[in-house]
Amino acid sequence: MRYFLRRLIQAAFLLTGVSILTFLFSTLAPGNYFDEMRLNPQISPETVAALRAQYQLDQPLPLRYGRWVNSVLHGEMGFSFAYNSPVRPLLWTRARNTLLLTLSATLIAWALALPLGVLSAATRGRLPDRSLSWATAAALVIPDLVFALALLILAVRSGWFPTGGIVSVGFESLSPIQKFLDLASHMALPVLALVFSALPALLRHVRAAVREVLDAPFLRAAASHGIPRRILLYRYALRAAANPLISLFGFSIGALLSGSLLVEVVMSWPGLGPLLLESILARDLYVVIGGVLFSTIFLVAGNFLADIFIYWADPRIRTGKAAR
Amino acid sequence: MQPLLIVENLEKRYEGARRLGAKNKAPALRGVSFSISPQSTFALVGESGSGKSTLAYCIAGLERATSGNIKLDGNEITELDPKRLRVLRPQIQLVFQDPARSLNPRFSAVETVSEPLLVQGRMGKQEREDRARAVLSQVGIPQEKIPLRAEEFSGGQRQRLAIARALVLEPKLLILDEALSALDCSVQAQIANLLLELQSSLGLTYLFITHDLAMAGHLADEIAVMESGKIVEMGAAEKVLREPEQETTRRLIAATPRLDIAAGQPQGL
Numbered sequence: 082m083r084y085f086l087r088r089l090i091q092a093a094f095l096l097t098g099v100s101i102l103t104f105l106f107s108t109l110a111p112g113n114y115f116d117e118m119r120l121n122p123q124i125s126p127e128t129v130a131a132l133r134a135q136y137q138l139d140q141p142l143p144l145r146y147g148r149w150v151n152s153v154l155h156g157e158m159g160f161s162f163a164y165n166s167p168v169r170p171l172l173w174t175r176a177r178n179t180l181l182l183t184l185s186a187t188l189i190a191w192a193l194a195l196p197l198g199v200l201s202a203a204t205r206g207r208l209p210d211r212s213l214s215w216a217t218a219a220a221l222v223i224p225d226l227v228f229a230l231a232l233l234i235l236a237v238r239s240g241w242f243p244t245g246g247i248v249s250v251g252f253e254s255l256s257p258i259q260k261f262l263d264l265a266s267h268m269a270l271p272v273l274a275l276v277f278s279a280l281p282a283l284l285r286h287v288r289a290a291v292r293e294v295l296d297a298p299f300l301r302a303a304a305s306h307g308i309p310r311r312i313l314l315y316r317y318a319l320r321a322a323a324n325p326l327i328s329l330f331g332f333s334i335g336a337l338l339s340g341s342l343l344v345e346v347v348m349s350w351p352g353l354g355p356l357l358l359e360s361i362l363a364r365d366l367y368v369v370i371g372g373v374l375f376s377t378i379f380l381v382a383g384n385f386l387a388d389i390f391i392y393w394a395d396p397r398i399r400t401g402k403a404a405r
Numbered sequence: 406m407q408p409l410l411i412v413e414n415l416e417k418r419y420e421g422a423r424r425l426g427a428k429n430k431a432p433a434l435r436g437v438s439f440s441i442s443p444q445s446t447f448a449l450v451g452e453s454g455s456g457k458s459t460l461a462y463c464i465a466g467l468e469r470a471t472s473g474n475i476k477l478d479g480n481e482i483t484e485l486d487p488k489r490l491r492v493l494r495p496q497i498q499l500v501f502q503d504p505a506r507s508l509n510p511r512f513s514a515v516e517t518v519s520e521p522l523l524v525q526g527r528m529g530k531q532e533r534e535d536r537a538r539a540v541l542s543q544v545g546i547p548q549e550k551i552p553l554r555a556e557e558f559s560g561g562q563r564q565r566l567a568i569a570r571a572l573v574l575e576p577k578l579l580i581l582d583e584a585l586s587a588l589d590c591s592v593q594a595q596i597a598n599l600l601l602e603l604q605s606s607l608g609l610t611y612l613f614i615t616h617d618l619a620m621a622g623h624l625a626d627e628i629a630v631m632e633s634g635k636i637v638e639m640g641a642a643e644k645v646l647r648e649p650e651q652e653t654t655r656r657l658i659a660a661t662p663r664l665d666i667a668a669g670q671p672q673g674l
Binding site for chain 1: 462465466467487490491492494495497498499501502503506507508509510511520521524525554556567570571574
């Protein structure tokens with residue numbers, strides 16, 4: 082329990098630190114949302130000044146940070162200048178779409194990386210390992226953007242998949258199964274692009290972690306007791322290699338919100354990515370800060386989840402002796 | 406008496422990296438032949454890289470020999486399929502050099518020792534635990550330490566745990582792969598005495614792999630000296646130590662430190 086309490090306190094400090102830094106950097110960056118209005122001769126300088134005052138941009142930085150923290154505690158996370166609405170509901174609607182995409186992609190990528198990584202480690206230097214090594218190297222050097230564009234071209238040319246949005250027009254009138262299929266067909270391309278971008282690195286991590294433990298004498302001893310190869314690999318080697326992989330899993334959850342930015346923009350997925358990009362370009366300050374805070378919360382939650390998994394998976398952590 | 410283990414013309418080549426389309430095979434064992442009588446200790450000595458551990462892994466079925474024969478109790482084991490090898494495996498057990506790495510860090514002592522029984526599908530849970538406790542007591546692990554995990558034991562006790570894990574399947578042949586090398590001198594002596602006691606009480610046969618000729622002389626009935634994957638000298642332990650015929654053996658004997666108290670200097674054996 083003390084272990085989790087310590088982690089929670091660390092998480093609170095991290096969130097506070099990130100919020101201060103993000104607030105500081107975003108505020109100190111040159112220009113703000115109302116600067117472009119000054120170029121418009123139809124808007125008087127007094128009106129711009131009144132708007133700045135209305136949104137408290139003329140207040141000192143610590144006071145603005147204090148008001149923003151108060152707004153976070155009341156569940157609003159500031160106010161969007163562009164959308165004229167509180168930031169949290171705005172971000173949350175988009176974040177849900179992003180999560181749908183990235184959670185599916187992460188689960189698929191891990192579901193493929195684990196067996197393929199174990200296969201690669203178990204066949205070191207032989208054909209399956211060499212093929213996977215070449216394939217991952219090729220996938221790593223192809224930029225995600227190029228692959229996403231290639232998928233998009235394929236979708237446009239073939240007409241097999243929809244090329245943007247999350248659901249079709251008339252989605253509400255479909256039966257539950259048709260709704261599921263419609264959503265799945267919209268998700269297929271962006272999920273494929275995300276899996277393609279995440280899988281090679283995950284596969285190589287799994288391979289390296291399992292490879293390292295496969296030579297451990299305790300696994301050789303287990304083999305000499307007559308354990309079938311498959312059980313040796315999945316129940317013994319993978320479990321022994323699990324700690325760094327669980328940490329990586331936590332980290333990949335942390336990267337869920339920010340990782341799909343590029344793919345969402347290219348594939349026109351109405352997630353957090355396009356919103357954040359628009360907000361950064363428009364200098365919609367509190368949306369940008371809210372987006373970063375959302376990402377940090379995910380990072381913290383992912384690491385916390387990883388800590389729970391490691392605690393559950395490794396008896397040495399439970400008695401605080403893993404570091405020996 | 407019929408030998409327990411017969412090794413004939415054993416060859417092992419590891420496949421190296423492909424270079425210009427040709428397979429580069431490095432010979433690790435070259436025509437190794439020897440036999441071990443039941444309830445005796447056969448020591449394999451040699452420098453690092455001489456092929457001792459490869460030989461041990463081939464005999465234990467962890468590596469497949471390129472050619473040659475290994476017979477245990479009259480049964481040829483080199484050509485067995487995985488299923489039949491699995492049945493035979495409990496008869497040959499290994500104790501490794503590094504007790505810290507040879508035990509699963511997640512297992513308690515009793516789990517470590519009962520695990521081979523679980524793998525072999527022998528006994529119910531309670532029976533397995535009782536058997537594990539009995540073997541742990543046999544190798545001198547105190548009852549109160551049984552719930553602890555391997556990392557909470559000292560080096561010598563970990564090696565006792567590893568020996569208990571090997572013994573629980575009641576093997577005929579125990580391969581001790583540098584099993585004393587990582588221990589300090591006093592613990593080495595304790596484990597060596599434990600091995601001798603277990604041999605006389607359980608009728609075990611040992612294949613003792615070491616680079617320490619002094620310890621080989623203490624434990625073994627026969628010694629074989631390996632160099633570059635070949636046995637270059639073999640015979641009764643006393644004869645090999647007292648009248649070495651090969652330069653390799655003489656070099657190993659000369660490299661073995663001996664504390665000569667009268668002279669106050671460590672000298673050759």
